[in-house]
Amino acid sequence: MQTARRKQMETSEVLHMNKGxxxxxxxxxxxxxxxxxxxxxxxxKKAIVQILCSSNWPEKMGIADLGCSSGPNVLRVIxxxxxxxxxxxCLLDRPAPELVVYxxxxxxxxxNNIFGSLPSFYRKQKQEKGSGFGPCFVSAVPGTFYGRxxxxxxxxxxxSSSSLHWLxxxxxxxxxxxxRALNKQKIYLSKSSPKCVLDAYSRQFKNDFSVFLASRSQxxxxxxxxxxxxxGRETMDxxxxxxxxxxxxxxxxxxxxVSEGLLEEEKVDSFDAPYYAPCLEEMKMxxxxxxxxxxxxxxxxxxxxDAGMKLQSDSPTVTPLTSxxxxxxxxxxxxxxxxxxxxxxxxxDELFRRYAEVVEDHLSKTRTTYINLVISLVxxx
Amino acid sequence: xxxxxxxKEMETLEVLHMNKGxxxxxxxxxxxxxxxxxxxxxxxxKKALVQILCSSNWPEKMGIADLGCSSGPNALRVIxxxxxxxxxxxCLLNRPAPELVVYxxxxxxxxxNNIFGSLPSFYRKQKQEKGSGFGSYFVSAVPGSFYGRxxxxxxxxxxxSSSSLHWLxxxxxxxxxxxxRALNKRKIYLSKSSPKCVLDAYSQQFKNDFSVFLASRSQxxxxxxxxxxxxxGRESMDxxxxxxxxxxxxxxxxxxxxVSEGLLEEEKVDSFDAPYYAPCLEEMKMxxxxxxxxxxxxxxxxxxxxDAGMELQSDSPTTGTPLTSxxxxxxxxxxxxxxxxxxxxxxxxxDELFRRYAQMVEDHLSKTRTKYINLVISLVxxx
Numbered sequence: 001m002q003t004a005r006r007k008q009m010e011t012s013e014v015l016h017m018n019k020g021x022x023x024x025x026x027x028x029x030x031x032x033x034x035x036x037x038x039x040x041x042x043x044x045k046k047a048i049v050q051i052l053c054s055s056n057w058p059e060k061m062g063i064a065d066l067g068c069s070s071g072p073n074v075l076r077v078i079x080x081x082x083x084x085x086x087x088x089x090c091l092l093d094r095p096a097p098e099l100v101v102y103x104x105x106x107x108x109x110x111x112n113n114i115f116g117s118l119p120s121f122y123r124k125q126k127q128e129k130g131s132g133f134g135p136c137f138v139s140a141v142p143g144t145f146y147g148r149x150x151x152x153x154x155x156x157x158x159x160s161s162s163s164l165h166w167l168x169x170x171x172x173x174x175x176x177x178x179x180r181a182l183n184k185q186k187i188y189l190s191k192s193s194p195k196c197v198l199d200a201y202s203r204q205f206k207n208d209f210s211v212f213l214a215s216r217s218q219x220x221x222x223x224x225x226x227x228x229x230x231x232g233r234e235t236m237d238x239x240x241x242x243x244x245x246x247x248x249x250x251x252x253x254x255x256x257x258v259s260e261g262l263l264e265e266e267k268v269d270s271f272d273a274p275y276y277a278p279c280l281e282e283m284k285m286x287x288x289x290x291x292x293x294x295x296x297x298x299x300x301x302x303x304x305x306d307a308g309m310k311l312q313s314d315s316p317t318v319t320p321l322t323s324x325x326x327x328x329x330x331x332x333x334x335x336x337x338x339x340x341x342x343x344x345x346x347x348x349d350e351l352f353r354r355y356a357e358v359v360e361d362h363l364s365k366t367r368t369t370y371i372n373l374v375i376s377l378v379x380x381x
Numbered sequence: 382x383x384x385x386x387x388x389k390e391m392e393t394l395e396v397l398h399m400n401k402g403x404x405x406x407x408x409x410x411x412x413x414x415x416x417x418x419x420x421x422x423x424x425x426x427k428k429a430l431v432q433i434l435c436s437s438n439w440p441e442k443m444g445i446a447d448l449g450c451s452s453g454p455n456a457l458r459v460i461x462x463x464x465x466x467x468x469x470x471x472c473l474l475n476r477p478a479p480e481l482v483v484y485x486x487x488x489x490x491x492x493x494n495n496i497f498g499s500l501p502s503f504y505r506k507q508k509q510e511k512g513s514g515f516g517s518y519f520v521s522a523v524p525g526s527f528y529g530r531x532x533x534x535x536x537x538x539x540x541x542s543s544s545s546l547h548w549l550x551x552x553x554x555x556x557x558x559x560x561x562r563a564l565n566k567r568k569i570y571l572s573k574s575s576p577k578c579v580l581d582a583y584s585q586q587f588k589n590d591f592s593v594f595l596a597s598r599s600q601x602x603x604x605x606x607x608x609x610x611x612x613x614g615r616e617s618m619d620x621x622x623x624x625x626x627x628x629x630x631x632x633x634x635x636x637x638x639x640v641s642e643g644l645l646e647e648e649k650v651d652s653f654d655a656p657y658y659a660p661c662l663e664e665m666k667m668x669x670x671x672x673x674x675x676x677x678x679x680x681x682x683x684x685x686x687x688d689a690g691m692e693l694q695s696d697s698p699t700t701g702t703p704l705t706s707x708x709x710x711x712x713x714x715x716x717x718x719x720x721x722x723x724x725x726x727x728x729x730x731x732d733e734l735f736r737r738y739a740q741m742v743e744d745h746l747s748k749t750r751t752k753y754i755n756l757v758i759s760l761v762x763x764x
Binding site: 102109148 | 442480482484489490491492493494497498500501517519520521522523524525530531532533534
């Protein structure tokens with residue numbers, strides 16, 4: 001029996017959304033994430049207004065978007081935040097604070113793509129708000145948000161969307177004492193995963209989230225706020241379809257390739273996604289334990305797997321994509337970078353072709369949705 | 382007679398960027414001269430950092446900016462040396478290191494992905510050299526023109542700029558006469574044949590740009606904050622001396638040799654001018670005094686060989702014939718100016734242009750030892 005211990009994969013080394021603006025890029029396949037940003041918009045607006053209505057008017061306001069990725073969603077978030085600051089300062093008849101906007105993502109993110117859009121972003125802001133609106137300085141802060149990114153007490157508002165479900169690494173403890181995989185034929189939690197795998201994932205999330213909170217605690221001023229939006233689940237059971245099924249179907253697609261001899265089963269057994277969809281109770285427990293933040297409000301939203309993609313197609317004249325194909329493209333744009341170093345880039349087209357079929361078949365029978373959690377926090381004084 | 386259409390004023394920030402990636406014509410592989418220039422300013426940088434840290438107000442947080450950082454190995458070399466300087470000084474004074482915020486600035490089109498790709502190993506090296514006792518430092522990128530605001534008010538303690546301030550915000554206006562005819566014919570920068578109005582236009586553009594640069598930094602820097610600026614300059618009042626013009630003169634001649642062979646239209650050369658200016662110290666001091674926020678603490682002029690730092694460069698370390706001086710210089714210049722030439726002349730002529738340029742430079746260097754003049758000037762923000 002071949003035993004080769006798998007190197008623990010640091011998420012920061014391999015995970016990035018697909019770059020550029022091509023057919024498989026994140027920039028053109030992030031409609032679901034765009035929909036998710038819309039869900040958090042009311043909470044974001046409310047948080048900004050509350051910060052500006054506090055007794056300490058900030059002369060300088062630090063704003064961070066953690067896990068910003070690239071493509072059109074990035075500057076959309078910032079644009080909406082600036083709109084809210086502008087509206088609130090007009091309403092309160094006060095001078096706008098000097099705004100510092102930090103865009104954070106991992107070192108491998110395509111920041112050049114974002115920067116290429118900044119000149120027109122600045123022109124648009126000037127056009128909409130006039131030159132009376134205070135200065136706004138946009139910068140990029142590469143690095144993992146599971147650790148310090150900003151100077152002490154420099155942030156007033158932190159936003160994170162579609163990022164905190166990514167763990168800092170694949171959990172340890174997914175192999176037994178002999179190095180045999182415990183999560184065989186799967187790449188994430190599933191109904192067949194043993195309890196120790198479920199516990200390993202939950203513990204990794206708690207550790208990561210705790211480090212996230214402790215780091216932000218240092219960086220955020222008293223009264224500063226965070227709006228966090230991530231894939232989650234509504235039940236205590238982490239193996240429900242809503243939180244696992246997109247991975248379950250991907251594992252099945254991989255296993256069909258194994259059964260046809262295109263892929264070794266050991267490859268699937270030794271791969272696990274550095275991802276976790278928490279429930280609110282898990283998050284609240286860590287927040288309370290870390291002690292720096294109070295939960296202000298929270299909400300759970302159901303998101304269709306192909307949300308926001310109704311009219312998407314390769315071109316107006318070509319046959320529209322099936323639901324399965326649209327979902328497969330969205331998932332591919334996110335996970336391809338981590339699958340490739342493990343399985344090889346040569347199998348990607350075939351894998352996602354099969355995945356599209358498996359998803360299409362699934363969606364034709366049942367309406368599975370993602371659960372997106374939005375949680376607002378306030379830094380205690 | 383055909384009257385040429387008026388040339389759109391070229392905004393530098395839209396087209397200028399160093400050649401990306403790590404290939405043969407990339408800036409990362411062809412920036413030895415700039416590396417040498419960084420070394421010239423090292424004493425001034427160290428001194429400025431020590432003075433900041435020895436001031437009566439010990440900074441709890443220290444903002445550090447590198448303006449015009451480009452990409453490739455030089456970008457993080459500067460930051461590494463600055464961190465070394467802060468570390469050595471805090472150890473010497475037996476004080477806790479301030480929290481450092483390091484801003485890397487360049488134009489929107491700069492290859493920041495290249496720099497970020499090197500950051501993980503940079504962080505590991507810092508931790509290895511300084512231990513985890515060294516305070517926190519945070520590296521971020523600030524894209525945009527330094528001819529304007531980039532940072533929040535009173536957030537910078539030290540600003541550094543190397544091989545960047547000679548780039549103007551745009552090509553000067555006034556390089557055409559009333560009928561739209563080019564006044565700087567057959568040249569792409571100042572030369573001995575340029576009329577006085579062209580010389581004045583360039584000088585005026587530099588003064589305007591530098592004044593805006595100073596006013597912006599004035600808002601961003603704390604009282605007692607310091608700047609070390611390093612740029613191509615000249616030592617005489619005459620802006621057409623060989624030391625400050627000749628690399629452009631030879632490039633213009635290379636272009637004109639292509640015109641004479643029918644490979645390029647002369648109008649293309651007439652209508653192109655570089656958004657570049659090599660000032661003398663007097664011009665800079667005058668603007669500094671006029672703007673009023675900064676005092677000059679020291680300045681220095683260094684002669685830099687055109688092929689400085691490239692002695693051992695070749696196509697490959699093991700098998701290639703060593704490059705001639707001309708070829709090395711041509712690569713260095715190409716890595717910097719190709720992006721702006723391509724947008725005007727087309728990318729298809731670049732290989733041929735720089736092949737000819739290499740020959741011209743080789744011929745020139747075999748007869749005379751022309752150098753760049755690099756100015757290093759240290760400023761302190763008044764209270």
